[in-house]
Amino acid sequence: MITVLRIGHRPYRDKRITTHVGLVARAFNADNILIDTKDEKLENNILSVVDRFGGTFQVETGVNWRKILHSWNGKIIHLTMYGEHIDEVFNKITKGVDLLIVVGSEKVRREIYEIADYNIAIGHQPHSEVAALALFLDRYFKGSELKIGFNGKLRIVGSQKGKIVIEKKA
């Protein structure tokens, strides 16, 4: 099981970035996302994608992030450009345990670095937590995540030039 924990979410400023983090978590095969600040609109945005495109992805906002970190039964991965380079640490990640992937906002408290089992950098350049999460999950699932069948009401069929969306009859 893979849970994404988003820390430092500010509903007004971060609404779109956190929505992208949530949609990447779902599309790249995480099981759920927990977000520290209560934000019903964000929950509904993500759940509306789940409703239309399928899968069992879950969202919870307004969680106690400290409690989650301290009670996590598995390994904790913190994605940060200050961490160890993914190429150096990836093979050391314990397999077969539940992962909590922590994705911070601009400022991340020292204690997150301390409690994480692995602080992992998707390169050491500043870029995006959205990209970092996608890259990490893509490496973790070795690309297989891009072929999951979510069995949704809507299904997109790839095409060279157009848009093909198949809608399942209720």
Add this chain to the structure above:
Amino acid sequence: MITVLRIGHRPYRDKRITTHVGLVARAFNADNILIDTKDEKLENNILSVVDRFGGTFQVETGVNWRKILHSWNGKIIHLTMYGEHIDEVFNKITKGVDLLIVVGSEKVRREIYEIADYNIAIGHQPHSEVAALALFLDRYFKGSELKIGFNGKLRIVGSQKGKIVIEKKA
């Protein structure tokens, strides 16, 4: 040479997403980003990262996207969840030519699909143009992009628990 073209940028609504697109473009080894709507603040944000962290990445906003598409000397790749799955099309991409990677916003005009040499889906689920660009460039550069030395004033050294930033003396 790899150029990213961001279409449909709305300065107020998209400022953070487009900033992330730009930072991903830089960090993942594209050469420059062109953005359709004039947005000096966005330019300055991205250029301040270039100034501190190095490299020769360039930004231009307020470009005529249609003219760029029609005069591009190379191949045009449009990243869209409606396109062909990256696993199916990746090996068909012409090598050794300049690439223009088009990253749209929510609604993308039909003509972009038509003019693109390749419409490529990073999976057929809705997620994020930030993630799509990162994944595409990661596949394109086979992970080597995460190890580029940008020779900036600031350099981050990966570490297990802390933050190590080395500042070059002027």
